[in-house]
Amino acid sequence: MTTAAIAPDPVPERRGVFTAELLDRCISCGFCLPACPTYALTGVETSSPRGRINLMRALETGVLPDDDPTVQEESSFCLGCRACEPVCPAGVQYGELVEEWRDHLWNGRGRPWKVRPLLWAVDSPRRVRAMGIVRRHAGRGEAPGPVNLMLGCFERVLYPRVSRDARKLAGELAAPAAQGCCGALHAHNGELGRGRQLAQRLGEALPGTIVTTSGGCGAHLAGVLGGDRVKELSQWLHARDGAVVGNPTAARPRIGLQDSCHLRHGLGVWREPRELIARVGEYVELPSAAGCCGGAGSYAIVRPQDSARVLDRHLDEIAGADLDLVAVVNAGCYRQLQQGVKRRRLRTRVLHLAELLAGVK
Amino acid sequence: MTTTATPTGLRERLEAVVGHDHVRTDEGALVTFSMDATPLERGRPDAVVFPATADEVAGVLRIANERGVPLIARGSGTNLSAGTVPHRGGIVLVLTRMNRVKEVSGAELVAVCEPGVRTIELAQAAAAKGLLFPPDPGSQSTATVGGNVAECAGGLRALKYGVTRDYVLGVQAVLATGEIIRSGGRLVKDVAGYDLRRLLCGSEGTLAVMTELTLRLVPAPEASGYGMAYFPDLAAAARAVSRVLASGVLPVTLEFLDQVCIGAVEDYAQIGLDTSAGALLIFGQDGDPAVIERDLERMAQACATEGATSVRIAESPEAASEVLEARRAALPSLSRLEPLTLLEDATVPRSRIAEMVEYIQEVARRHQLKIGTFGHAGDGNLHPTAVLDPADEGAVGRARAAFGEIFARAIELDGTITGEHGIGLVKLRYLERQLGADHMALLRRIKAAFDPNGILNPGKLGS
Numbered sequence: 001m002t003t004a005a006i007a008p009d010p011v012p013e014r015r016g017v018f019t020a021e022l023l024d025r026c027i028s029c030g031f032c033l034p035a036c037p038t039y040a041l042t043g044v045e046t047s048s049p050r051g052r053i054n055l056m057r058a059l060e061t062g063v064l065p066d067d068d069p070t071v072q073e074e075s076s077f078c079l080g081c082r083a084c085e086p087v088c089p090a091g092v093q094y095g096e097l098v099e100e101w102r103d104h105l106w107n108g109r110g111r112p113w114k115v116r117p118l119l120w121a122v123d124s125p126r127r128v129r130a131m132g133i134v135r136r137h138a139g140r141g142e143a144p145g146p147v148n149l150m151l152g153c154f155e156r157v158l159y160p161r162v163s164r165d166a167r168k169l170a171g172e173l174a175a176p177a178a179q180g181c182c183g184a185l186h187a188h189n190g191e192l193g194r195g196r197q198l199a200q201r202l203g204e205a206l207p208g209t210i211v212t213t214s215g216g217c218g219a220h221l222a223g224v225l226g227g228d229r230v231k232e233l234s235q236w237l238h239a240r241d242g243a244v245v246g247n248p249t250a251a252r253p254r255i256g257l258q259d260s261c262h263l264r265h266g267l268g269v270w271r272e273p274r275e276l277i278a279r280v281g282e283y284v285e286l287p288s289a290a291g292c293c294g295g296a297g298s299y300a301i302v303r304p305q306d307s308a309r310v311l312d313r314h315l316d317e318i319a320g321a322d323l324d325l326v327a328v329v330n331a332g333c334y335r336q337l338q339q340g341v342k343r344r345r346l347r348t349r350v351l352h353l354a355e356l357l358a359g360v361k
Numbered sequence: 362m363t364t365t366a367t368p369t370g371l372r373e374r375l376e377a378v379v380g381h382d383h384v385r386t387d388e389g390a391l392v393t394f395s396m397d398a399t400p401l402e403r404g405r406p407d408a409v410v411f412p413a414t415a416d417e418v419a420g421v422l423r424i425a426n427e428r429g430v431p432l433i434a435r436g437s438g439t440n441l442s443a444g445t446v447p448h449r450g451g452i453v454l455v456l457t458r459m460n461r462v463k464e465v466s467g468a469e470l471v472a473v474c475e476p477g478v479r480t481i482e483l484a485q486a487a488a489a490k491g492l493l494f495p496p497d498p499g500s501q502s503t504a505t506v507g508g509n510v511a512e513c514a515g516g517l518r519a520l521k522y523g524v525t526r527d528y529v530l531g532v533q534a535v536l537a538t539g540e541i542i543r544s545g546g547r548l549v550k551d552v553a554g555y556d557l558r559r560l561l562c563g564s565e566g567t568l569a570v571m572t573e574l575t576l577r578l579v580p581a582p583e584a585s586g587y588g589m590a591y592f593p594d595l596a597a598a599a600r601a602v603s604r605v606l607a608s609g610v611l612p613v614t615l616e617f618l619d620q621v622c623i624g625a626v627e628d629y630a631q632i633g634l635d636t637s638a639g640a641l642l643i644f645g646q647d648g649d650p651a652v653i654e655r656d657l658e659r660m661a662q663a664c665a666t667e668g669a670t671s672v673r674i675a676e677s678p679e680a681a682s683e684v685l686e687a688r689r690a691a692l693p694s695l696s697r698l699e700p701l702t703l704l705e706d707a708t709v710p711r712s713r714i715a716e717m718v719e720y721i722q723e724v725a726r727r728h729q730l731k732i733g734t735f736g737h738a739g740d741g742n743l744h745p746t747a748v749l750d751p752a753d754e755g756a757v758g759r760a761r762a763a764f765g766e767i768f769a770r771a772i773e774l775d776g777t778i779t780g781e782h783g784i785g786l787v788k789l790r791y792l793e794r795q796l797g798a799d800h801m802a803l804l805r806r807i808k809a810a811f812d813p814n815g816i817l818n819p820g821k822l823g824s
């Protein structure tokens with residue numbers, strides 16, 4: 001406010017890449033820096049939420065071009081974990097901003113080549129169904145009921161037991177096999193429009209309440225269809241019965257939890273899985289339980305090295321606490337932790353919360 | 362912002378000091394270090410450097426000094442006076458890699474740490490040994506101890522415990538010419554030489570770069586308790602504050618919200634505030650539980666005597682947290698009203714608070730602005746906060762005019778243009794009005810003695 005040289009630029013032209021109200025929300029206070037896993041890795045603000053919002057603003061006003069290498073790098077280095085949201089005093093919806101960012105940069109040629117086959121695979125309901133055809137997941141040729149279990153695309157293939165165990169816990173869940181992808185993967189990888197469309201279609205295929213076993217899918221679906229219709233499994237079970245699902249055993253295994261980022265930061269669900277776990281074993285809160293494990297949807301595939309660096313701290317803590325089990329509430333975290341635990345040869349078993357509750361008799 | 366290349370050879374020389382990985386000159390990184398928490402101000406640096414040791418800091422300073430390149434020390438960039446905005450370009454020196462707490466001693470009641478330690482980390486390290494580092498700026502989860510000392514940060518506990526300067530025992534600093542000095546140390550009593558550590562406190566990166574701090578700690582209080590009172594107007598609340606202090610109580614917390622803030626908080630947080638009240642006072646005490654009970658009682662009594670319409674003492678920690686929520690939610694609630702939030706810190710003697718806040722409301726009306734005021738009633742530190750839409754170009758101009766009047770009034774009331782946020786770039790033009798020409802000239806001579814080539818944060822304090 002002092003000299004002409006530092007007078008603010010006249011109100012800059014906007015390119016319309018971002019929704020103005022979302023981008024204007026940020027007051028640049030920097031409170032989000034300590035919450036961000038990628039800032040913790042680099043210590044450079046450019047890789048922080050405030051840094052990225054400033055890159056977005058520079059992009060929006062044309063100060064930086066679309067092909068700026070730092071803009072490109074940071075849009076992909078960001079985990080999209082939304083840990084920056086709950087700490088923000090101004091209520092910045094960073095998750096929405098990063099989706100708009102990638103939608104602009106990656107739609108077309110910019111998208112990392114490694115995610116293209118993934119997006120292709122889940123783009124059509126037929127292909128999604130084909131993916132799970134040889135595995136025994138819960139889906140069958142039944143009609144939707146009042147409450148329907150969503151079958152995650154990759155979960156069907158990688159962890160078919162999860163949906164079966166969810167049905168074991170709650171027989172009233174219908175699981176029609178005729179359902180496609182929720183579109184979260186599209187939305188997080190620069191195909192915002194398609195991501196929303198897929199969510200809408202899934203909402204039509206599964207009228208009534210949708211219960212998901214995956215925090216990432218849950219948050220995306222709730223964002224499109226509304227939180228009344230979409231519930232994550234632990235949230236739904238907890239609301240139905242309180243923390244009484246599953247049978248306690250005499251053994252009382254030591255069990256940790258890896259929060260799903262979008263479940264915790266997007267849907268605000270974190271107490272429920274903890275209380276459910278505490279019923280079947282001794283719950284151990286890992287210091288970084290709430291922090292991203294580095295799985296982050298397709299991140300582990302697109303940026304394996306950074307993903308492993310983010311995971312390291314979690315593995316150190318799991319080893320340090322000498323856990324019997326660690327529970328997950330999202331398929332991506334499942335894969336990430338399972339691989340990490342295997343690499344380190346830890347004795348800890350990784351299980352989805354549904355498996356844990358159904359299996360520990 | 363125009364794009365220009367890095368000055369010839371600068372990058373290579375910096376790399377020789379801190380290593381290739383710790384120099385950034387890519388345009389994207391320069392954008393992200395062109396600003397801090399201050400709205401509207403920015404300037405493109407030439408390079409951003411991340412040193413790990415005092416020797417590396419010295420090496421970078423020698424290069425800057427030799428080439429006459431501005432050097433801007435930076436912690437977490439949360440200051441609100443554009444103190445880290447490189448408006449004349451140059452090197453931004455980020456100190457967050459120097460983030461070790463080297464020692465916390467219960468026996469000596471001192472902590473030694475590097476400047477890039479975050480305030481909360483220092484506080485937690487102290488708490489683990491039953492000790493308290495009292496300065497608690499609202500930004501403590503992000504801001505660095507180096508930044509706190511360089512701004513002489515205040516906080517919510519200042520009335521009882523003082524501000525950052527009251528806890529700085531010793532400083533190691535690198536001069537603009539590259540020499541490393543120490544002032545003070547672990548001693549409570551030490552009068553050898555001018556009190557340079559105090560001079561560096563609040564020097565805003567214009568005199569030297571601090572590379573190690575020795576800080577005083579105090580025993581942690583056993584417990585704390587809180588209460589709140591509504592008043593029909595701010596004048597009554599201010600009288601209650603005077604009555605509290607005259608009653609022999611030195612409270613740890615005395616925070617107020619004006620009517621605009623109460624309304625904004627209730628709209629956003631919906632915590633059941635009485636929006637018809639003219640002012641809300643939040644009071645608190647820490648220490649021995651019996652003393653807390655007695656003091657809360659006395660404060661409640663003082664409020665009632667001065668016409669509080671309702672008074673409440675929190676009976677449980679949860680209730681206390683509810684009471685404090687109103688204050689915590691003030692900035693978040695105001696900032697959600699409009700895209701641009703201008704947070705100021707004009708400060709007046711305690712006895713003039715009501716007068717000042719009424720003036721602020723009058724100025725807001727005259728300039729058609731929305732300004733909510735909250736702050737520290739115990740020490741007169743006000744936070745008039747204007748919210749506006751920058752697309753409305755007129756509004757930014759009106760806000761600047763309004764704050765000019767508010768600062769002038771603060772000076773008239775024997776107050777200051779800044780209680781804790783610093784002069785930086787944005788308040789230099791008001792400083793002479795407060796200090797006078799002779800005082801300004803002395804500041805410039807001090808600055809020149811420390812920094813003969815004027816490379817340290819030029820165009821700010823001391824310029």
Ligand SMILES: Cc1cc2nc3c(=O)[nH]c(=O)nc-3n(C[C@H](O)[C@H](O)[C@H](O)COP(=O)(O)OP(=O)(O)OC[C@H]3O[C@@H](n4cnc5c(N)ncnc54)[C@H](O)[C@@H]3O)c2cc1C
Nearest residue numbers: 436437438439440444499500505507508511514515566571
């Ligand atoms: C929402 C919000 C709330 C705030 N609440 C408070 C509050 O309650 N009380 C308060 O006092 N302030 C408050 N502040 C202001 C700010 O957080 C403080 O001024 C804080 O001390 C800055 O620390 P930093 O690490 O971010 O420093 P920076 O912003 O990075 O730097 C601040 C100044 O210090 C200089 N500097 C930094 N490190 C060094 C060093 N090692 N050696 C020499 N100079 C250095 C810089 O050049 C600059 O001039 C608040 C800010 C925000 C955004």
Ligand code: SF4
Nearest residue numbers: 026027029030032088
């Ligand atoms: S915490 Fe929120 S408002 Fe503050 S810098 Fe981060 S995103 Fe912006």
Ligand code: SF4
Nearest residue numbers: 036078079081082084
């Ligand atoms: S989404 Fe996660 S990685 Fe990305 S900026 Fe926010 S906290 Fe950092």
